[in-house]
Amino acid sequence: MRTIYLLLLSLLIWNSSPAQQFYRVLNDTLARSPGDSRSVNIVDVNGDGWDDVFITNGPQGGENNMLFINNGDGTFTRIWNDTIVKDHSPSDGATFADVDNDGDLDCYVVTWYNQKNYFYLNNGDGTFTRPGIYPFELVNTYSETASWGDYDGNGWVDLYITNSAGNQKNLLYKNDGMNQGVMVFTKIDNQPPAAQAKTSRSANWVDVNNDGKPDLFVSHESNELNDLFINMGGGNFQQMSGDPLVTALASSISSSWGDVDNDGDMDVVIANSGNFQPQNNMLFLNNGDGSFTRVTTGDLVNDGGCSYGSTMYDMDNDGDLDIFITNGFCNGVIKNFYYRNEGNGIFVRDTTTFPDLTTPASYGVACGDLNNDGWPDVVVATCKNTSQSPNPVDLVYYSTPGTNHWLKVKLTGIVSNRSAIGARIKVKAMISGVPVWQTREVSSQTGYCGQNSLTQHFGLKDALIADSLIVYWPSGLITVLTGIAAGQTISITETSSSGVDLHKAGKAKVYPNPTSGRVTIVSEEKLPVPSSLFMTDVFGRNINFHTVSAAGNSLVLDLHGLAGGVYFLRSNEPGRDFNFRIVVI
Numbered sequence: 001m002r003t004i005y006l007l008l009l010s011l012l013i014w015n016s017s018p019a020q021q022f023y024r025v026l027n028d029t030l031a032r033s034p035g036d037s038r039s040v041n042i043v044d045v046n047g048d049g050w051d052d053v054f055i056t057n058g059p060q061g062g063e064n065n066m067l068f069i070n071n072g073d074g075t076f077t078r079i080w081n082d083t084i085v086k087d088h089s090p091s092d093g094a095t096f097a098d099v100d101n102d103g104d105l106d107c108y109v110v111t112w113y114n115q116k117n118y119f120y121l122n123n124g125d126g127t128f129t130r131p132g133i134y135p136f137e138l139v140n141t142y143s144e145t146a147s148w149g150d151y152d153g154n155g156w157v158d159l160y161i162t163n164s165a166g167n168q169k170n171l172l173y174k175n176d177g178m179n180q181g182v183m184v185f186t187k188i189d190n191q192p193p194a195a196q197a198k199t200s201r202s203a204n205w206v207d208v209n210n211d212g213k214p215d216l217f218v219s220h221e222s223n224e225l226n227d228l229f230i231n232m233g234g235g236n237f238q239q240m241s242g243d244p245l246v247t248a249l250a251s252s253i254s255s256s257w258g259d260v261d262n263d264g265d266m267d268v269v270i271a272n273s274g275n276f277q278p279q280n281n282m283l284f285l286n287n288g289d290g291s292f293t294r295v296t297t298g299d300l301v302n303d304g305g306c307s308y309g310s311t312m313y314d315m316d317n318d319g320d321l322d323i324f325i326t327n328g329f330c331n332g333v334i335k336n337f338y339y340r341n342e343g344n345g346i347f348v349r350d351t352t353t354f355p356d357l358t359t360p361a362s363y364g365v366a367c368g369d370l371n372n373d374g375w376p377d378v379v380v381a382t383c384k385n386t387s388q389s390p391n392p393v394d395l396v397y398y399s400t401p402g403t404n405h406w407l408k409v410k411l412t413g414i415v416s417n418r419s420a421i422g423a424r425i426k427v428k429a430m431i432s433g434v435p436v437w438q439t440r441e442v443s444s445q446t447g448y449c450g451q452n453s454l455t456q457h458f459g460l461k462d463a464l465i466a467d468s469l470i471v472y473w474p475s476g477l478i479t480v481l482t483g484i485a486a487g488q489t490i491s492i493t494e495t496s497s498s499g500v501d502l503h504k505a506g507k508a509k510v511y512p513n514p515t516s517g518r519v520t521i522v523s524e525e526k527l528p529v530p531s532s533l534f535m536t537d538v539f540g541r542n543i544n545f546h547t548v549s550a551a552g553n554s555l556v557l558d559l560h561g562l563a564g565g566v567y568f569l570r571s572n573e574p575g576r577d578f579n580f581r582i583v584v585i
Contacts, residue, residue, distance in 0.1 A: 020316050020375065020402030022354045024395065030068045030076040030379070034391040037066075037381035039145070039449035042368035043096040043105050046126030048072070049489075051368045051453050054084075055381055055394060056091035056109060064088050065109065069126065074371040074398070084109075084120045084128040091118075093145025093364075095444045095451060097157045098419040099175070100183055105419065105454075108136070110143035110161060117143055117161070135185055136173050142166045147445035149205025149214045150175075150417050150474055152235045157417045157444070159185070160193065162200035164221060169197050174235070192239045193218070193229045202448035205422065206257040206266050206441060209290030212476060214422045219252035219270060219448070226252050226270065230290070245284050245292040251275070252282075254448030258312035258321045259439040261285060261345030264426070264564075264585075266441065268292075269300070271307035271325050271448070278304035281325060285345060299349040300339050306330035307337070310447040313367040315353070315376050316340070317404035317459030319431045319438060323347060326380055328361030336362055336380065336395075360392040361385035364449030369457065374406040374487060375399035376457065381449060405460040405486035411442060414494040415475035419444075422474040425456050426585075428565050429463035437564055460486050467538040468566040470514065470583060478514060480583050482538050482566050514583035518548065521555040521569075521580065530555070532573035535582075538566055559584055 025031045035057040042051045050070035057063035065085050068076035079085055089111045099106040104122035111117055119137050120128035131137070142165035148157040156175035163170055172194040176184040188194055193216050202219040209215070213231040220226055225247065228240040240246050245268070254271035261267065265286035272279035283301050284292040295301055300323065309326035316322065320341040327334050336357040339347035351357070363381045370377040380395035407427065411420035423442045428435060440456040460466065464486050471479040473494050484490060509522050521527065530547040533555075537543055548556040557569075562584045571578035 020353070020404070021400045022378065022397040023400060024355055025398055028075050028396070029078050030394070031396040032393055033066055033078060034393050035066060036063060036383045036391050037363060037394055038092050038383065039094040039364045039451075040366045040379045040381040040394070041094050041096055041451040042366045042370070042379065042453045043451065044454070045069075045096075045105055045122065047104055050372060051370055051455070052076075052126070053370070053379055054094060054096070054107070055379075056094050056449075058090045058092055058112065059384075060090055060113060062088045062090050065091055070370065082127050083130050087118050089115055089118070092143060093445070093449045095146045095148050097148035097421050097444045098417065099148065099157055100178070101156065101418040103418060108146050108148070108159060110141070110146050112142050112144070112165070114140045114142055114166060116140050117146075134183070135187055136161065136171065139171075141171070144201045145203065145445065145449055147203045147205055147443075148421055149216075149444065150422055151205065151214050151216070151231055153213070153474060155413070155415060155417055155475065156183075157419070157421050160203050160205070160216060162203050162218060164199045164201060167197060168199060170194060170200050170203070170218065188235075191235070192237050193227075196227065198224050198227075201253045202255050202445070204255055204257055204443065204445055206443070207422070207424065208266055208286065210265060212472065212474075214474075217255055217257070217268065219255045221251050221253060223249050223251050225249065226255075243291050244294045248282060248294060250279055250282060253308045254310040254450075256310040256312045256323070256447040257441070257443070260312065260321050260323075260341060262320060262436055262438055263288065264437060264439055266439075267345070269310055269312065269323050269325070271310040273306040273308055273327075273329065276306065276329055276331055278306055278330065280304055281307055283347075298347055300347040303337060303349060305337060306334070308363050308448060309365045309380070309450050311365050311367055311450055311452060312446070313376050313452065314457060314459035315367075315399070316402065317375065317406045318343070318461045319429070319436055319459050324365055324367070324378060326362035326365050327359065328363060328383060329385060330361075334359050334361060334385065336365075354397060359395065360389060362395070365447065366450045366452050368453030368455070369408065371398065372489075373399075373401055374408070375401045405463055407458045407460055407466055407484060407486055408489040409440075409456045409458070409469070410454070410489060410491045411456070411471065412491065412493045413473065413475075415477060416473045416494055419454060420473070420494070424472040426468075426470045426472075426564075427458045427466045428468040429460050429466045431461045431463050435563060435565070455489065470585075478583070480566060480581065510580055510582060514585040515559060516585050517558070517560050519557050519559055519582055521557070523553045526553055527555050528571035528573040528578050532571045533569060534572065535567050535569050538568075543567060
């Protein structure tokens with residue numbers, strides 16, 4: 001009887017624990033400024049460590065865009081007089097990155113109705129200047145959105161622009177860096193991403209096959225097949241064919257990429273809409289080799305909806321990515337969708353975590369931590385569902401913190417592009433007693449007309465530390481950290497902390513490091529005898545490994561079968577202080 005009583009008591013305590021919820025912000029200027037809104041970008045434009053919010057407006061006759069500067073206390077100040085909010089154009093998507101590698105975020109805004117697009121350079125203090133000299137400012141287009149990504153790996157972000165009318169050809173501009181203080185951009189016409197004419201909506205630079213090079217996914221409307229262009233290196237692309245990802249007919253508006261099942265590769269959710277004709281959305285799981293399997297069961301892919309925007313984010317800090325999808329241009333009452341990840345890439349529609357997901361019509365959505373409390377906040381750009389409707393206000397949701405732990409990571413590239421677009425971060429923690437690797441990729445476009453914060457967010461649930469953190473920089477450099485306490489934002493500047501370690505006898509090289517199998521250690525002097533070697537994980541637990549060969553100043557070890565993580569190889573041989581850090585992926 002006592003056992004049953006204690007069990008019931010524990011369940012009562014568990015069920016009464018405060019759960020994370022969202023509440024809608026109503027009184028701040030960010031939530032009280034009406035507009036016919038399209039894109040929402042959560043970005044720190046003035047470099048003060050607090051994310052600001054940029055929202056575009058796009059009615060046919062034109063309307064100024066909106067920039068809200070974070071006051072650092074959960075409130076915002078609207079900027080009225082800066083160049084970036086005075087174009088009075090029919091804007092659609094926007095994308096931010098440090099285009100000139102000078103330490104601040106620049107912005108590209110696209111328009112529709114055969115009008116010019118706008119490029120704004122950050123003056124270093126969150127104010128902007130429009131140069132008006134670059135090739136992508138001098139063409140009139142029917143553009144939907146754009147995305148920055150360094151596809152050729154030269155340390156400068158390139159630009160891809162989607163178009164849905166006119167000649168419908170999308171545009172690719174290669175950034176060749178600075179020449180006498182001016183960036184040099186070359187228009188690329190001879191590659192597949194710039195050769196097709198489709199009704200293109202969204203574009204994402206994302207490494208789908210884990211080869212370190214950003215590929216390009218483009219979503220197409222009008223029941224056209226979507227496209228994935230594989231980066232072959234050397235500035236060349238090859239169009240994927242035959243895979244379920246690119247053979248599923250739908251009218252696709254948005255695509256958002258992330259590792260929803262925590263297996264180390266990028267999966268994708270695609271939001272579809274037939275323009276007042278609901279369509280089911282789609283989820284494709286990466287098979288680990290850049291091919292995909294379509295998910296056909298569950299709420300996420302069977303709910304219908306006139307869906308326009310999407311994003312992936314760990315909304316409840318439990319260690320997996322959830323999905324938020326916006327809806328608009330539908331008949332009847334319109335509601336946005338929130339799907340909670342059950343921990344294995346299976347999604348359940350959640351109608352209670354957000355207070356009210358009703359919308360007049362929604363376009364882009366973006367997530368970030370606007371009040372720096374470690375818990376995600378959400379901003380949704382809302383628009384008129386019909387031309388006769390009044391301009392609505394945008395939807396702003398703040399999170400009420402729960403008990404789960406978190407970690408945020410801010411990257412600065414040095415050899416890579418300064419805003420670290422394309423960098424991949426892997427974090428390992430013991431979540432509910434199980435080692436879990438989470439993966440994030442820094443992106444300038446996380447869904448149609450949406451850009452999440454460039455500060456990467458990891459939910460850790462009950463973990464108090466992340467035992468391993470690995471950054472794969474676009475340059476190929478790798479940074480490894482261990483034992484990072486939860487509940488903080490860490491800033492990492494591009495360096496390589498693996499590949500060379502020191503021991504008492506001199507320098508030694510470890511390669512390949514990270515490794516997925518064998519590792520070779522070569523020293524300037526004789527290494528310890530194999531029988532004196534032992535390996536531990538970050539918790540100090542002994543790990544079994546196999547010595548393949550040992551001869552003088554060379555050791556070859558077989559690490560096949562080890563779970564991914566950071567390990568330490570040591571020796572108890574007298575007189576030799578031997579300690580190597582080895583990363584297994």
